[in-house]
Amino acid sequence: MVMPCNVSRARSHGSRALAAGTVLAGLLGVSLQARAALSENLGTSVTAMSLGNAVTADPPGLDAIHFNPAGLTRMKGRWISNSAFAATMSPKASFTAPEGFDVGGWKDDPVAGTTTGDVSAAVYLPGIGPLHAPLPAAVGGSLALSYNAPGSPWTFATGAYVTQGVGFNRTDEDDPARFDGRKVIMQRLVYMAPSVGYKATDTLSFGVSVPIAHQGFALDTDMRMPNQMLGIVGKLQDAWCGDNGNALDAFFMGLCGGGQEGRLRPFNKVASASFDATAPMDPTVNLGVLWEPSERFSIGAVYQGGSDTLLTGRYTFRAEPMLDKFAQGMYASLLGPIAASVVGLPTSIPAEQTGHMTMRLPFVEHVQVGVKVKPTKSLQINLDAGWSNWEKWDKLTMQFDQPIKLLEMARMFGLTDPSKLTLKRGYRNTISYGLGLQFQATDALTLRAGYELRPSSIPSSALDLIAPLPDMAVKSLGLGYVTKGGLHIDVAASYAEGHFSVPANSSCNMNCSGFLDAIYNPYGGLDVAGSIRIRYFGVQLTHVF
Secondary structure (H helix, E strand, O other), X not given: OOOOOOHHHOOOOHHHHHHHHHHHHHHHHHHOOOOOOOOOOOOOOHHHHHOOOOOOOOOOHHHXXXXXXXXXXXXXXXXXXXXXXXEEEEEEEEEEOOOOOOEOOEOOOOOOOOEOOOEEEOOEEOOOEEOOOOEOOEEEEEXXXXXXXXXXXXXXXXXXXXXXXXXXXXXXXXXXXXXXXXXXXXXXXXXXXXEEEEEOOOOEEEEEEOXXXXXXXXXXEEEOOOOHHXXXXXXXXXXXXXXXXXXXXXXXXXXXXXXXXXXXXXOOOOEEEEEEEEEEEEEOOEEEEEEEEEOOXXXXXXXXXXXXXXXXXXXXXXXXXXXHHHHHHHHOOOOHHHHHHHHOOOOOOOOEEEEEEEEEOOEOOEEEEEEEEOOOOOEEEEEEXXXXXXXXXXXXXXXXXXXXXXXHHHHHHXXXXXXXXXXXXXXXOEEEEEEEEEEEOOOOEEEXXXXXXXXXXXXXXXXXXXXXXXXXXXXXXXXXXXXOOOOEEEEEEEEEEEEEEEOOOOOOOOOOOOOOOOOOOOOOOOEEEEEEEEEEEEEEEEEEO
């Protein structure tokens, strides 16, 4: 979308309006940032969505702040843009016990044969935290504005928008996916993005923007650890202790000392955990270049910088009695304390442990290049390719302010430092492709269609239900209309769907059941299959001011 010149509308107080607009953009971003049920450019721009995000060579208006700030030089005079939209995200999963299912002698997992239920949208409010009220859809908006003095090669702009987000809350108390994220929020809100575009020649422009973002992370989950060791020890307890204990047990390992509550069961809930962390101000940089030798052809490129974002916040672990009673029983016996101390088991586990935490949550860099071609006066074709450095998410480590007693129990599974929790991710770099078609039906009406192929950064060997994002194809339709008064109205609707199938013991982020596969494989030994659907509808208004 290229805006017409309005040099006559530029007033001397444009710079003051821009400064005021910067503040308003930040406030609007904070108050309307509930657009979090999406990920990586899904929902950032109404026009870009309708063109499959293939807009690097034809940045759409003020959305150039994000997609290619060099495109800001096409905004003559003073412009303001507002958008509003609604989006829904529907992840589903089913769990099946394969033939020969056996976890340390246990064969009846209550999760087997179940499916996940409905979800509501979940968002993170800066300064407040995760919003607890269930939302049927993520709704929100954005604000951006720009100023270009008459005859100047410089264009200044700012904006507030969400660049990345996943947020959902499982509404069913007994949802089987509660063991891998009852509530999950990963959200990045840009509340201010000082930007400048410079027109070096009639055909060549450069641009830079500095998005200043709030990064939010929240995770609430129940925990269980179905693995061979837990199952074997539980079967040994049943054989040694019987129904009423064993009088000789006190002189040996103390396997019966915890009573029935201390019997290890691989499919039982062992704890629940919640994490809430933020980085209130995390700047990055976008660099763009745009070459437009003619109206019918252009090439664009953008580098969107990353950040090794440091988040701080709080954690809470709530332990079930099973592991505590087991540990107490061992330490109450003759030989149990020797065995327990060898593997570093705690003498007891408190029902609740809470404190402060830090974690690194990288915001990965992204490079995108694109070309715009107009084979006819009315038809435009956009083609883009983008690369994201998701290998930075090899693992995520949470550092706690004290050793966690529950994690001390995990020393028997190879966890060496109970003051930190490392979640393996194993993500990979990806290249995505976008195609956009635009047809100028009349001087006022533009029709758009988009298709974006988005290979997942999460291989099937690393997939879990915290981030259930398989390969997806995003299909979009949209239109643009310019009123006689110069108001630009853009509308878009998009649909994305992806499916996954993870056979038992093929993703050690979710369903491995080996002897030491405890952290973290809540569906050890089960086949897990599922899908995710995303629906989006947005409206954007752009005009001079």
